[in-house]
Amino acid sequence: IFSRPPYLPPSSALSSPSPKRFVVMAACLHYLKSLPVLFFFFHVICAQVPYHDCLTTALNYTSNSTYENNLNRLLASLRENASFTGFYNTSVGKGADQVHGLVQCYKDISAGDCSTCADSAASQILELCPNSKAAVIWFDNCLLRYTSFNFFGIIDESKNSYVDGDSIPNPVQFKQLLRSFFNNLSMSATTKNSTLMYATGYVWYTDNITLYGLVECTGDLSLKSCDSCLKTSITTIWQCCSDRESARILSPSCVIRYEIYPFYGSLTPAPARPASSPPPPPANQSTTPSTPDNFP
Structure with a gap:
């Protein structure tokens, strides 16, 4: 079970800790039927695409206000600058009316796709979260976030969990593989030689099932903070979602995701598992934290 606090400035900016609530978001109603006991422990919400969090515990702004x-102005700036490097953060305004935000595109998409995703995110976040002073939206190609306080460089520990697909065969074995797989991806993304804080890879599970994974942190974080965010997300996905064919943990600071089909890069399937191969150890995985050619 994982906890998620009400959305307030990070704990470093609070004088006392806030109470916690439990949350899990599931993409498929049929999955919820398998979790009758968990309803007593945390609030279950069916996911809406695009994934978003309007952070209803934050204060609202008034229409036609300075905020x-x-x-x-902030959203226009994020849209205009997203495609140059794939990451952009800025602040607009002063005092209580200041707004801070960032947009980040996943490293394996083109600049054109990044610009398209940023445009959609900036438009839809206003439609989905009207008058909210803090919100975040996640697409398959990008994420966009804004708040009324300066969050740059600070980990947001809130986690939204989404699951989909059928049950995975032999879930006990799969759970062990999943954790080591994501641990290795996290190490690839947060080594001193990595400036992207991003990695993708695959690992064979059975002769017919290949697991594809992605980890990424927002560009405002340090490598140490990225590592911390990914570790808590890996623990969350291992605890809540490791018996399904598809899951993702979405945080305003980092994202992890796995599928049983290729969903990143060129979408080229992994090579077939050799017939003589034993069950895959973590070393069989392929990770790709290298710099993409899509951005300058």
Whole structure:
């Protein structure tokens, strides 16, 4: 079970800890039927695509206010600058009306796709979260986030969990593989030689099932903070979602995801598992934290 606090400035900016609530978001109603006991422990919400969190515990702004004007200027700036490097963060305004935000595209998409995703995110976050002073939205190609306080460089520990697909065969074995797989991806993304804080890879599970994974942190974090965010997300996915064919843990600071089909890069399937291969140890995985050619 994992905890998620009400959305307030990070604990370093609070005088006392806030109470916690438990949350899990599931993409498929049929999965919820298999979790009758868990309803007593945390609030279950069916996911809506695009994935988003309006952070309803944050204060709302008034229409036609200075804050709304600054937010619109911020979103316009994020849209305009996203495709240059794939990451952009900025602040607009002063004092209580200041707005801070960032946009990040996943490293394996083109600059054109990044620009398209940033445009969609900036438009839809206002439609999905009207008058919210803090919100985050995740697409398959990008994420966009804004708040009324300066969060740059600070880990947001809130976690939203989404699951999909059928049950995975032999879940006990799969759970062990999943943790070592994501641990290795995390190490690839957070080594001193990595400036991207991003890695993808695959590992064979059975002759017919190949697991594909992705980990990524937002560009405002340090390698140490990225490592911390990914570790808590790996623990979350291992605890909540490791018996399904598909799952993702979405945080405002980092993302991890796995599928049984290729969903990143060129979408080329992994090579077939050799017939004589034993059950795959973690070393069989392939990770790709290298610099993409899509951005300057």
